[in-house]
Amino acid sequence: DQQVKQNSPSLSVQEGRISILNCDYTNSMFDYFLWYKKYPAEGPTFLISISSIKDKNEDGRFTVFLNKSAKHLSLHIVPSQPGDSAVYFCAASARSNYQLIWGAGTKLIIKP
Amino acid sequence: GAVVSQHPSRVICKSGTSVKIECRSLDFQATTMFWYRQFPKQSLMLMATSNEGSKATYEQGVEKDKFLINHASLTLSTLTVTSAHPEDSSFYICSARDSAGPYEQYFGPGTRLTVT
Numbered sequence: 001d002q003q004v005k006q007n008s009p010s011l012s013v014q015e016g017r018i019s020i021l022n023c024d025y026t027n028s029m030f031d032y033f034l035w036y037k038k039y040p041a042e043g044p045t046f047l048i049s050i051s052s053i054k055d056k057n058e059d060g061r062f063t064v065f066l067n068k069s070a071k072h073l074s075l076h077i078v079p080s081q082p083g084d085s086a087v088y089f090c091a092a093s094a095r096s097n098y099q100l101i102w103g104a105g106t107k108l109i110i111k112p
Numbered sequence: 113g114a115v116v117s118q119h120p121s122r123v124i125c126k127s128g129t130s131v132k133i134e135c136r137s138l139d140f141q142a143t144t145m146f147w148y149r150q151f152p153k154q155s156l157m158l159m160a161t162s163n164e165g166s167k168a169t170y171e172q173g174v175e176k177d178k179f180l181i182n183h184a185s186l187t188l189s190t191l192t193v194t195s196a197h198p199e200d201s202s203f204y205i206c207s208a209r210d211s212a213g214p215y216e217q218y219f220g221p222g223t224r225l226t227v228t
Contacts, residue, residue, distance in 0.1 A: 032215040043116070043205045043219030044156070051214075089155065093215045098144060100217060104155045 023090030118220030135206030
């Protein structure tokens, strides 16, 4: 049973445009959500997070939106740059054990 | 920012031998560290949660006698793959949670293990 779902295995976006990566979850106990970026043969890099008490968090080019009623979050990257090409993982956590439950990842390709 | 190192980055060993992988948090204390395994084109699979000074908690299906985890200090956790087999070949990644922070985990660069 996948508690965190990233339904798009890949996404292609023109350089300079907005990239929108989506993530859905099923467990209402999740209270913290994170986005990580990963290059091949490297560990994930933390990008941005959001607590369930907020609906938006912004950090530079990255903004995460949380819609609790829909159990949906999204990561917006504006403007998209070639170095943003990577696999993006959505993860969720519940206060009880700090474990991260991971989505399957979305491969973002930024076209020049 | 929070930095986690892993050593070695690559290791090749023969079947039947044991390999130790170290995970260190360099600029923060980590009460909790996590060990993951990643198969090609797949997401991260959590193997175990390591708490400083206590026994690790293993995920279902992970053999605790094969994957020995030690978390002896607030900055170091080790994973030892015992009696390695070719099917243990994989990319192993550790992460550490900053004891002073909320939920963010910071990841090491990973270790590529190849068992011949």
